[in-house]
Amino acid sequence: MKNTKRLKLTLGQTFNHYGIVIFFLFLVVLLFKDLIEIYLNSYTGVRSTNELINSLWPFLALAIFFAIVQYRRLRFKEYKANFTEEEFQEAIKRTVTDLELRIDSNSENFFKAYRGSWEVIIIIKDKDRLLVNSICDPKNFSSFTSFGVNRKNISTFIKNLTDVLNNKPAEIKIENQINEWSIKRIIFRLFVYPFCIFLIVFGVYLVLQPLTAKSIAAGLGAIMVAGIYLYSDIKILSAKKENG
Known part of the structure; x- marks a missing residue:
């Protein structure tokens, strides 16, 4: 690699x-x-x-x-940097805290961790450079979008490493937890989920029985919009469940 x-x-x-x-x-x-x-x-x-x-x-x-x-x-992003093992591990520690990672491997030249059950972060140390990649876990079926999460995973680690090299202390973050199972959100999903399913079924119909080429495009658009929302919302609920 x-x-x-x-x-x-x-x-x-x-x-x-x-x-x-x-x-x-x-x-x-x-x-x-x-x-x-x-x-x-x-x-x-x-x-x-x-x-x-x-x-x-x-x-x-x-x-x-x-x-x-x-x-x-699948391509790794390359970053040039001079750092000690202690500085690297401090950046890893901050990233694990920020992203709530589960460490799978943390050896001299290789780091691998999971975020929830969806993303995997891999870092390879090679002399004065780092090879970094964050991708939806290939052990699961492919995701056509990560909604910017993988990009955030990489940028969070790079920021933490930069802060460590600049002797900047770790930031104390206070997050407002959103209750995904509130009455308001449950009622909202009771309306939105059936509507998304309707859009997917209607989109499939437009694709399989098109009147014009525009009908196919409209059908694919409906399927993708509804599918992306359902996927992202279920992903959020799964992450909340895993994090307790």
Whole structure:
């Protein structure tokens, strides 16, 4: 990983990490199969060639887009710095406190920790540089967005290391805890969750039975907006539960 500056994944982790890409490619294959059947005069469906092509290209574009995004997420960020082991460990200590991390490994040249059950932070020490990456845990199914959390994980560590090198004391942070299970929030979710499910179902219908290319775009937009909200809210609830 030091030479390639990329996170190495197992076969199973690769499948999980690129799961969203595989999903869109699967839809592309199904539509392409119908096009081949039309060419061979064995197609029994009701959609025309143009309709199939108009349905295919958005999925192909999304597959390419997310393939690039997921590929880039495996890359380590490199930071040049001169520090002692004591200074590094002090920065780690502050970061663990700030982000409520669970340390998995903390050796001479390698640090790995988990934040909740979603993000994993990896730091490799190599002479006068650090290789840092924060990514949604590839042991879980891929997430198409981290809502800026992984970026925050890295910036928090770099800030803490910079503060330590500048002899700046650790900040005392007082956070206002939000009750995610208040009556107000429960009632809000009782309305929003069914609406999100409706948007997803309606979006799938628009994609599978499109009137125009715009219908496909609208369907994908509805699915992504509703899916992102449900994912982020469930993620928050899971993190709150794990932290007690």
